[in-house]
Amino acid sequence: MKKLLLLVLSTFISHPLLADLIRINQLGYAPRGSKVAVWCSKEQDTLKYFELVNAVTGKVEYKGKAGRAAGAYGPFTQTSRLDFSSFTSPGQYYLQTAKAKSPAFLISDNAYKGAADFCLRYMRQQRSGFNPFLKDSCHTHDGFPVYSPDTTFIPVSGGWHDASDYLQYVTTSANATWHLLAAWRDFPGVFSDSLQANGLAGGNGIADVLDEAKWGLDWLIKMNPRDDRMYNQIGDDRDHQGMRIPKQDTNFYGRGLERPVYFCIGEPQGLLKYKNRATGTASTAGKFSSCFALGQQLFTNIYTSYADSLGHKAKAAYAFGMAKPGVCQTAPGRSPYFYEEDNWTDDMELAAASLGKEYLSNALDFAHQEPVTPWLGKDTARHYQWYPFINQGHAELARQVKGPQRDTLIRYYREGIDRVWQKASRNAFYRGIPFIWCSNNLTVAFAIQCYWYRELSGDNTYLQLEQACFDWIFGCNPWGTAMVYGLPAHGDTPTDPHSSFTHLKQYPIDGGLVDGPVYTNIFKNLIGIRLQDVDEYAAFQSDLAVYHDDYGDYSTNEPTMDGTAVLIYLLAAQEHAAREKGYTVTQGGITRMDSSHKEIALVFTADEFGEGLSSITQTLKQGKLKGSFFFTGNFYRNPLFRSGIQRLYKEGHYLGPHSDKHLLYCDWKKRDSLLITQQQFTNDMHNNLVVMQELGIDTGKVNCFIPPYEWWNDSVAAWSANLGLQIVCFTPGTGSNADYTYPEMGKTYKSSKTIIQSVKTFEQQRAGKLNGVILLIHAGTDPRRRDKLYLHLQQLIKYLKQKGYRFKRVDEGTI
Template identity: 85%
Template sequence: MKKLLLLVITAFISLPVLADVIRINQLGYPPHGSKVAVWCSKEQDTLKYFELVDATSGDVMFKSKAMRAAGAYGPFRQTSRLDFSSFHTPGQYYLRAGSTTSPTFSISDTVYKGTADFCLRYMRQQRSGFNPFLRDSCHTHDGFPVYGPDTTFVRVSGGWHDASDYLQYVTTSANATWHLLAAARDFPKVFSDSLQANGLPGSNQLPDVLDEAKWGLDWLIKMNPGDDRMYNQVGDDRDHQGMRIPKQDTNFYGRGLERPVYFCTGEPQGLLKYRNRATGTASTAGKFSSCFSLGQQLFAHSGYADTLGHKAKAAYTFGMAKPGVCQTAPGRSPYFYEEDNWTDDMELAAAHLGNNYLDTAWHFALQEPVTPWLGKDTARHYQWYPFINQGHAELARQISGARKDTLIHYYKVGIERVWQKARLNAFYRGVPFIWCSNNLTVAFAIQCYWYRQLSGDDTYLQLEQACFDWIFGCNPWGTSMVYGLPANGDTPADPHSSFTHLKQYPIDGGLVDGPVYTNIFKNLIGIQLQDADEYAAFQSDLAVYHDDYGDYSTNEPTMDGTAVLIYLLAAQENQARRSGYTITHGGITRMDSTHQEIALVFTGDEFGDGLSAISKTLQQEKVKGSFFFTGNFYRNKAWQPAIRQLYKEGHYLGPHSDKHLLYCDWNKRDSLLVTKEQFLQDMNANLDVMQQLGIDTANVRCYIPPYEWWNDSIAGWSAGMGLQIVCFTPGTGSNADYTYPEMGIRYKSSKAIVQSVKAFEKNKAGKLNGVILLIHAGTDARRKDKLYLQLHQLINYLKQKGYRFRRVNDLVI
């Protein structure tokens, strides 16, 4: 449709190009997030005011001064940022600046809903071996080994095609696998389960993102068939001989349908004219190891996890034996992934391997404090891959004190270097226009996100959001860079893809390479545009982007870039859904404050005298609660009949640690009192005894820490197990029901506690919306005044006020 429209427009060459345009994020904006558009003019006029208009009524809902003129950028002579972040009302709107209006967009907490799942479609379409989109198989004859000690056939069919060609690389596939695993770990509520492991329709009780990640893991295992065997690449650029659908295997390599499989030698490779600059194996081995370790966490309690755990350590050892980079191999053309760094990969691997490796991870962190391209104007193709140092975030979640602060500072230094360039233009663009600039953009946005999560510092929030907005249309060309997203937006229609070019198959969710410097474009080999350029008015001496299958440099979708985008989209959806939530050190202490819902939670370790009364009250009031017990409590035979009854009645049962450990110092919260191994062992023991009582722990997604006390490291370790920390809402006072008169002024009677809850409801903004009320399942015998005996009265009061009761796991995101 876009190409047809172009032909109509070019037929009337006398039509003027609009002097002014407003670029927006076509997906829309969450109510409580950063909301910025960019006004652009071909003239030198400046803008004073802009308006936000209700698209239905035409009413002006918000009016503000435009930010200072930001000057020329790309094809525009003047630009300005339009910031409407302070407007929070959901709805359909457009922006008006002078006589120019923007496309209509949404403000809603659901604007990102389903987008991560949508982009998973592209990953499935890229599958080699059995391809669920085509419902057919391809490349089942891979392959014959080169460079290594093996001479016989190596079975490596599977994995993903790298881009629109059908080459396959561990370099990019491992990075994609890691991001899918991390997205499943960090944002488990975002993804759906509508497909089987093979990608065909049907639920298999596993989120589709984990099915896709496992597809990557299974191929990585094939590429690492033994502790002393590691392969890095399948095929080479002899593949680039015309477009074809993947099932049309070719004999370009002189071995029938077999393709070469490149052994990791740690030495320069290249079978034809060109060779790479490989110096070791660590960059590839580190990627293998980190994927295997993270996979072990997410597929725990299985033989598969045991395999992954062994291979994670073996791959790490393989990398340590030969430090250096294992670059991909070129052939007849000079293009390859010129990765020049490896300590970041080994840092990530060591951080995943746990406590005994953390000092080594720190040593690697010191060798690459800041990813070298950050703040630079150029770099070689994939020179500093995977574009950000993921190891810093993983390590920072597991340590405390000065070392953690240093890692966070490293992230800040890199962000600040980009910011010094970005602040000079209205798009806040500080990422260089090198090949695959979109991949750099989404990776950098994740570094900003991780920095904000680890530090609590929002200084760079608009820079982070600007990267995201750029991908979805807030750029000089006014187009989304993701095929088919949003459905009603301006998105790629003619990408460099055989699927679309030969068969007109949609490549839903594929992130294209993105703009490149104009001088790069002019010097690339073999590029020839096939159609008139619909973005001709927005090309410039700075950068170009073409929606034309003849341009492999700006409009070719990539598998690894899409996988990184999936993590970013999941983070955005999770954050939008959490806009009304209160997060403290990674733990949820209040649910969505925009909904009149309350969660009743009950904890127990030593005492369970209130179980019977609590169960009876909840049943009478038709209210579901959430119970968090220690392993000590679950093992107590006196409480087991009541526990089984609670589970039968549909209440949520979760862990509370096995031995009721104190995780961190009361006065110095950042100071840990347990190691990661102790934490994991204790939590797994808690989950094991729950399983023994018939509780399905596969559905356990949240827990309350012992003593209701934790820190960022504990939250990070918990996330690695797929567990979200939840806790009572401070100020409600119900958690004081454990006190007894001998405690003096700390003692709170049940009457005082109920009054405290009522006072919170009366005086606090948002009242009790989203509040988590904690009551103990039993208390010391010295407390005669039991709050659980007042539960009936409390529930009735809250019902009269209009509150609904939900299990806490149903509200956790």
């Protein structure tokens, strides 16, 4: 449909209208992040100024000076960067010049919300064994061992198909598994739980990304069935005999429906015409080990015995690699294409850094053997030659060591980034990634290295380079197309990828990252490529690089499982950063919203007492405000409060949980000491949500909660994230939460007059005023407190309005 529409439009659009273009990130921009578009021209023009226009009102909101004339790039004669980073107001906008207008785009904290979860759809669709998208099973007969001391059937069904073919590699699957595990570890609040472990509908108390990572781990365990047995690959390029849906297993290997399973021998392999250049087992063993080690850390409090088993396997796999250093490349067959991985010390470094303190010395030794991933700054490399494209071990290790050792690891990252920057700084797209096969995979991996460098060092020197890589994936590139199927939904994205799902059945492959542009000379020399349709991007192809949204182009338009998994980590980082810039986060809980906006959230909690509910509701109605209410299951069940709760919900206030039984989660004096288990937490929260549902409250829209006693720790925050809930709490220092005190408590008691003065003092003396503050008031208090703060709520609201503050529901300001 996209191709037909473009062909029709091309008959009505004259060339001059296409001479100038503005390329943007179609997914949008974070308000406080780097925001750059690229102006491109096929004429010799230069650009002096540009305008940012509100797409709703048509009002010019910002005028900016265009960046220096950056010269020709790809199909364009002149290019320039349009930097509007200083503009931070959320909204829908477009950029315009005298001859060009960009598509509309979003500036919002929520610009990337849900994108990481969206890309998980592709990972589930790539599942081998039971496939939840097809609701059917495939490749259940894998497989028969080759190059192995084993001679009988090896049960290795499971895992993910590598790309649009159905080969399966530990090399890429382990890298994907690690990134999914790390994404949940580093950004648990980004992910939701809406599916079972098998990928079918229905939450199971575990974030969907962690379910997907476990799917990968379970397959890796099968491929490493014993301490002295390690397999690297299922199938070979005999698979490449036409497109088919995966459940249509075909006998290509002479053994019925069984496929070959390649044993890691540490020597060259290849059953047919071609062989690889394997020299050892460490590259594969290190990947096994790091996945098992990280899995042990994350599953310890979920599946204890499973985690213990992973811990044993992590150390055994590391020993397997140490016994035979070198690379374990994937095996080719009838064609010369395979993953030509030539490095292995990075894999062993990551493994050693993940195994514990006793391995740190080994990790440092490995780190010094490959300080900079060799492709960084180069113009070319063989296919997957320096995989997994960046050294994750440097970041893992830098978080555990101090002083000069840490500084050295960070310097290694900077040196690699600077090599790319020397090339990227010469063009307007800040493009320094070579256009080799799977250039998009290199792009997202490199963006993550930039992100880790910035997080570890606090140095923002390469922030725009990092963002340019991200923007490139979502449309700020010469072709003006996003490289992820279906993301964003309103954008120009692949519609005709090299995939059997779309080509044979028109199934969407939501979230799949395609390979990306390749050098034109590479494209011209690949075997078996023939475009099926008219090239809608013909005007943007060049002698530098090509990209085709065409089923026939397996080099630029085939989605890959491992690239998508790495993108999921990057998207999670972007969503996390967009939400948390300007926010205050304590122990994983948001205690202050965006401090750059003059907005306040009024939140109310209750467990035992609720006599102030009617008064609060009436005051909010008079002030035309929406509040956020967090009640325990005890409160929701109390028939005395039922009508008041239902009125709140009807009038549009946010209703959330506060735990079912008002549990104390952790010790008052030792915050890291838990007083409950994860299962107890999950059961209690489930019961709280159930009683809310019984009152007619749509808990599908519940996305945040206030912990009982307003007391929690990092572990509880992670458990909450597993359930799709973000912890929020009052902003310390305002004092409003002291309204539960009563005179008999002595010096702890705070009168309403004292509390209101505390709020005013906070507003007058803090640099950030009350911007983003969360004010907590109890909906009811002990009868011994006769001076009820909620009776002074109207007075407090009037003061805050006079000071220019706006009010919003807390779920709108933090999620």
